[in-house]
Amino acid sequence: MAYRSFSHFIEQLERTGELIRIAEPVATELEITELADRQMKSPGGGKALLFEKPTIEGRVSRFPLAINAMGSERRMARAIGVESVDEIAHQMQLILKAKPPTSFREGWALMGQGFDLLHARPRRVPDGPCKEIIHRFGNEGSLSLRDLPVLHCWPGDGGRFITLPHVYTRDPDTGERNVGMYRMQVFDGRTTGMHWQVHKVGARHGKRYYERNERMPVAVCLGGDPAYTFAATAPLPDGLDEVLFAGFVRKRSVELVRCETCDIEVPADVDFVLEGYVQPGELREEGPFGDHTGYYTAIDPYPVFHLTALTCRKGAIYPATIVGIPPMEDFYIGRASVRIFLPIFKMNFPEIVDMALPAEGVFHNLVFVSIRKQYPYQAYKVMHGLWGMGQMMFSKYIVVVDADCDVHNTSEVLFRLCANTDPQRDSTFIKNPSDSLDHAPSRPNIGSHMGFDATKKLPGEGYDRVWPDLVKMDEGVQIKMAAVARKLGL
Ligand SMILES: Cc1cc2nc3c(=O)[nH]c(=O)nc-3n(C[C@H](O)[C@H](O)[C@H](O)COP(=O)(O)O)c2cc1C
Numbered sequence: 001m002a003y004r005s006f007s008h009f010i011e012q013l014e015r016t017g018e019l020i021r022i023a024e025p026v027a028t029e030l031e032i033t034e035l036a037d038r039q040m041k042s043p044g045g046g047k048a049l050l051f052e053k054p055t056i057e058g059r060v061s062r063f064p065l066a067i068n069a070m071g072s073e074r075r076m077a078r079a080i081g082v083e084s085v086d087e088i089a090h091q092m093q094l095i096l097k098a099k100p101p102t103s104f105r106e107g108w109a110l111m112g113q114g115f116d117l118l119h120a121r122p123r124r125v126p127d128g129p130c131k132e133i134i135h136r137f138g139n140e141g142s143l144s145l146r147d148l149p150v151l152h153c154w155p156g157d158g159g160r161f162i163t164l165p166h167v168y169t170r171d172p173d174t175g176e177r178n179v180g181m182y183r184m185q186v187f188d189g190r191t192t193g194m195h196w197q198v199h200k201v202g203a204r205h206g207k208r209y210y211e212r213n214e215r216m217p218v219a220v221c222l223g224g225d226p227a228y229t230f231a232a233t234a235p236l237p238d239g240l241d242e243v244l245f246a247g248f249v250r251k252r253s254v255e256l257v258r259c260e261t262c263d264i265e266v267p268a269d270v271d272f273v274l275e276g277y278v279q280p281g282e283l284r285e286e287g288p289f290g291d292h293t294g295y296y297t298a299i300d301p302y303p304v305f306h307l308t309a310l311t312c313r314k315g316a317i318y319p320a321t322i323v324g325i326p327p328m329e330d331f332y333i334g335r336a337s338v339r340i341f342l343p344i345f346k347m348n349f350p351e352i353v354d355m356a357l358p359a360e361g362v363f364h365n366l367v368f369v370s371i372r373k374q375y376p377y378q379a380y381k382v383m384h385g386l387w388g389m390g391q392m393m394f395s396k397y398i399v400v401v402d403a404d405c406d407v408h409n410t411s412e413v414l415f416r417l418c419a420n421t422d423p424q425r426d427s428t429f430i431k432n433p434s435d436s437l438d439h440a441p442s443r444p445n446i447g448s449h450m451g452f453d454a455t456k457k458l459p460g461e462g463y464d465r466v467w468p469d470l471v472k473m474d475e476g477v478q479i480k481m482a483a484v485a486r487k488l489g490l
């Protein structure tokens with residue numbers, strides 16, 4: 001099911017008891033973070049919160065603020081219109097199975113055909129609700145970024161940050177669109193930072209504009225169908241359009257309108273559009289920011305976004321999230337991506353049974369993969385494959401276990417890791433790009449990664465003893481005693 005607007009989604013959350021409405025004024029400076037963090041840290045991710053009167057330096061904002069709207073398994077699934085994220089994963093698998101592709105790219109191309117079948121290609125429309133109110137800069141009384149209830153999230157933050165932006169850019173050579181979620185520090189009413197990290201597609205587009213010495217049109221959307229928000233975070237291969245992906249996920253074509261002051265198309269039904277540009281070469285210090293890693297990321301130079309117009313719909317709701325010590329809302333967003341893209345990983349590595357990125361690892365720090373192992377060193381083949389695939393390149397520790405281990409049970413994986421490895425024989429170090437946010441490597445953006453083969457060792461792997469069996473009860477006895485236990489009230 002597709003949502004007509006972000007507020008439509010919020011209404012649905014409220015109707016199903018997934019949202020708490022807060023009528024009293026609460027400060028965008030630290031206070032909203034504290035209340036949201038309590039929800040995010042409570043079992044299963046707590047509730048979504050709708051602050052009707054967020055305050056900005058003591059003034060009540062003219063826009064309400066919603067936070068933690070995708071911060072549970074159920075809300076994340078509802079955000080993309082399903083009861084369980086696995087429904088989308090299943091559809092993905094059906095598309096991939098229609099005609100077995102032979103490469104990652106071909107798999108995506110095939111998905112593109114699937115989009116067609118599902119009428120998910122975007123449609124151009126002349127106008128839309130996102131333009132109900134238009135503020136061009138320079139006009140008297142126009143809205144500015146200072147009117148949005150942008151959070152100052154943590155005490156050590158360098159300022160206010162827009163935390164759920166969908167950043168639309170275009171490849172100047174091919175015209176291909178990209179949408180990524182890159183946080184934006186508000187410097188003043190009409191300029192922000194643009195935190196696209198060096199490995200991200202926005203940064204690649206920016207570099208091309210810089211080389212061509214051309215001003216780069218950029219549009220930033222907030223709100224709308226939460227499928228757009230999800231698509232902006234999804235680790236799609238460079239060149240695969242997030243708008244197509246959003247259309248596929250929500251099973252409805254995304255309607256696009258052209259911006260008023262820049263040559264970019266955006267979904268017609270988002271809550272806010274920040275239109276503007278990045279002047280390649282212009283950098284400004286951004287940060288610090290209490291980040292996904294649970295630590296503050298340092299001040300660093302990043303491009304600057306200049307606003308030329310701000311448009312919004314009537315009744316717009318400002319969407320926000322906070323990041324910090326896990327688990328946070330982003331865990332559920334990332335987890336949905338892993339579920340949905342698992343069929344693609346399996347297509348490339350048919351031995352993969354399941355994969356999990358536990359919350360403690362904050363996305364890429366820790367990856368658990370279970371495989372059906374057939375030949376020696378297969379675990380290493382899988383690790384190296386993953387390290388070569390898109391944003392999986394950042395995976396700091398990969399632990400490979402056998403198919404009968406539940407990768408979603410961290411304690412079971414740690415048990416296998418400890419029991420089944422000889423540390424020197426069963427580990428490998430590699431060099432790879434590191435996540436820009438990772439403060440541990442000696443230099444930014446590069447580092448070492450480590451893989452553990454915690455699978456049962458095969459004869460060809462230098463192990464010439466007899467591998468023991470796991471201690472397990474006989475199934476017949478289990479069934480019989482389960483009945484006895486019930487009778488005895490055990
Ligand atoms: C809440 C949230 C905030 C994020 N902030 C940033 C950010 O500031 N910079 C960045 O490069 N990636 C950030 N990401 C990750 C990117 O959105 C993600 O890697 C995405 O796949 C990038 O898209 P792209 O491959 O089209 O560049 C964030 C993700 C989430 C969920």
Ligand SMILES: [Mn+2]
Pocket residue numbers: 178179180201236237238239240242
């Ligand atoms: Mn992308």
